[in-house]
Amino acid sequence: MTTPDPPVTVSPHRIAGLDALRGFALFGILITNVIVVSTLLTLVGVGEDALLFDGTADRAVLTVVDVLFLGKFFLLFSFLFGYSFTLQLEAADRAGVAAVPRLLRRCGVLFAIGLVHCLFLWFGDILTLYAMLCLILILLRKVRPLTAALLGGGLLVATSALGLLPDDGSDSDLEFLDFSWAHEAYTGGPLDTLSAQLTLAPHFMGVIWAGQGPQALGMFLLGLAAGKKRLLDGGPGFSAWLVRAQWTGLLAGGPVVVWVIAAASDGGDLPAAGEALQSLTNPLITFAYAATVLRLAGRGERSRLVAVLAPAGRMAATNYIVQSLVFALVYTGYGLALVDRVPPLGVIAIAVVTYVLQLAASAWWLKRHPYGPVEWVMRAVTNAKIPAWRTRT
Numbered sequence: 370m371t372t373p374d375p376p377v378t379v380s381p382h383r384i385a386g387l388d389a390l391r392g393f394a395l396f397g398i399l400i401t402n403v404i405v406v407s408t409l410l411t412l413v414g415v416g417e418d419a420l421l422f423d424g425t426a427d428r429a430v431l432t433v434v435d436v437l438f439l440g441k442f443f444l445l446f447s448f449l450f451g452y453s454f455t456l457q458l459e460a461a462d463r464a465g466v467a468a469v470p471r472l473l474r475r476c477g478v479l480f481a482i483g484l485v486h487c488l489f490l491w492f493g494d495i496l497t498l499y500a501m502l503c504l505i506l507i508l509l510r511k512v513r514p515l516t517a518a519l520l521g522g523g524l525l526v527a528t529s530a531l532g533l534l535p536d537d538g539s540d541s542d543l544e545f546l547d548f549s550w551a552h553e554a555y556t557g558g559p560l561d562t563l564s565a566q567l568t569l570a571p572h573f574m575g576v577i578w579a580g581q582g583p584q585a586l587g588m589f590l591l592g593l594a595a596g597k598k599r600l601l602d603g604g605p606g607f608s609a610w611l612v613r614a615q616w617t618g619l620l621a622g623g624p625v626v627v628w629v630i631a632a633a634s635d636g637g638d639l640p641a642a643g644e645a646l647q648s649l650t651n652p653l654i655t656f657a658y659a660a661t662v663l664r665l666a667g668r669g670e671r672s673r674l675v676a677v678l679a680p681a682g683r684m685a686a687t688n689y690i691v692q693s694l695v696f697a698l699v700y701t702g703y704g705l706a707l708v709d710r711v712p713p714l715g716v717i718a719i720a721v722v723t724y725v726l727q728l729a730a731s732a733w734w735l736k737r738h739p740y741g742p743v744e745w746v747m748r749a750v751t752n753a754k755i756p757a758w759r760t761r762t
Contacts, residue, residue, distance in 0.1 A: 385672070385679055386663050387449060387601050387682070389662060390663070390682065391681070391683075392677075392678030392679055392680070392682035392728070392731075394685075395681055395682070395685055395692070395724065397441065397445065397658075403696050403700075403716050404431065404434045404717070406708075407716045410552055410555045410556075410700065410708045410709075411708060412551075422712045424712075427712055431713055435633070440651045441658065443585065444584060444588045446495070447587075447588035447589055447592065450499055451591065451593040451596065452595050452600075454510075455593060455596030455597055457751075458510060469507060471752065474753065475503070476500045476503045478750035479496055479503070480496070480501070482743060482747070483498075487570045488570045490694060490697050491697070492570045492574075494577070494693075495585075496689075497574060497577075502582065503589075505589075506589055512593075513597075515594070517590045518591055520590050521593075522591065524586055526649065528587065528648065529649035532645035533641055542579075545572045554702070555700070555702055556706045558702050562703050587652075588655075608664075610660075612660070614657055615660045617656070618650075621653045622650040622651075622653050625650045662678075666678075678728070680732040683741070684731055684734065684740065684742075686747065690743060692723065695723050737759065737760055739759075739760050
């Protein structure tokens with residue numbers, strides 16, 4: 370590594386809409402993760418009857434998160450990762466350096482950050498999965514956009530179809546988890562929580578990789594195709610594409626959402642066909658979300674919505690880890706251990722406050738620094754060169 374570069378201004382190659390979408394995706398990821406972790410840690414036995422918060426309002430909140438958030442926002446992040454991969458290729462080309470060594474270093478540092486995050490803060494970490502799947506993108510970096518789109522779409526359809534296969538007899542992907550033990554550990558002291566993290570993280574890593582890996586790779590490939598076509602640059606026909614994406618998601622995903630809500634209100638579960646259909650329409654709803662944000666944002670960095678969301682998106686990795694730190698300090702033995710004292714509606718309220726504070730903090734930070742702290746580390750390793758810490762004023 371060499372001496373630090375002088376202070377720099379924001380890169381002219383950033384895409385404001387891409388950063389805004391990352392900032393929006395952070396909200397959905399936060400809501401999903403805090404509900405998932407608070408639900409898991411308030412299960413103190415076997416079966417739904419063991420859930421501590423089981424009132425009408427509690428189940429209504431869980432249903433809303435299920436139909437509007439769960440299984441959707443990690444897909445958006447995955448699409449954006451694939452799109453950003455093409456920008457990394459372009460950056461290497463502009464710098465006149467080989468792209469593959471850069472990208473391999475990026476995969477390595479992303480995996481290392483994700484592993485620390487998974488072991489010590491959040492066992493549902495997605496960064497290690499992204500780092501491994503990025504290796505596949507490196508191998509496929511020269512495929513044509515149409516080929517990437519077909520491969521990605523095919524993976525998503527095939528993954529959804531797997532839900533129609535006969536049950537293999539296993540009760541759950543979480544058979545390794547003793548809910549009573551986990552609840553005691555995460556409401557105990559810091560060392561109890563740390564011990565639980567180190568015990569559970571390797572198991573959950575396998576669950577995440579197997580459960581979300583194929584869909585994430587499918588969205589990576591769709592993002593790769595979109596990035597190669599520079600879809601988010603807002604060229605001719607872009608507005609029409611956004612409208613089509615909105616209506617497709619609404620018409621295809623809307624009835625499934627109603628079905629899920631109806632099943633939940635009757636106290637039942639979706640049949641296998643319903644779950645497969647929900648999985649199939651999740652990407653369509655994801656794209657409808659993205660299209661809606663981009664339409665509301667309008668064009669350029671002068672959009673108010675972009676001004677609010679883009680700073681958080683520019684330091685998405687930092688914000689993702691900070692979110693985990695906040696819910697660890699609030700809900701587990703690392704801090705207040707309030708997981709069994711805050712109902713789902715309260716969990717959502719704390720998450721919303723956290724997100725609003727992150728939006729403000731990100732804007733403040735990026736007035737003084739060109740990158741978030743985690744992004745700074747990733748850039749240093751990726752480019753094998755220490756980047757500027759302060760922004761030129």
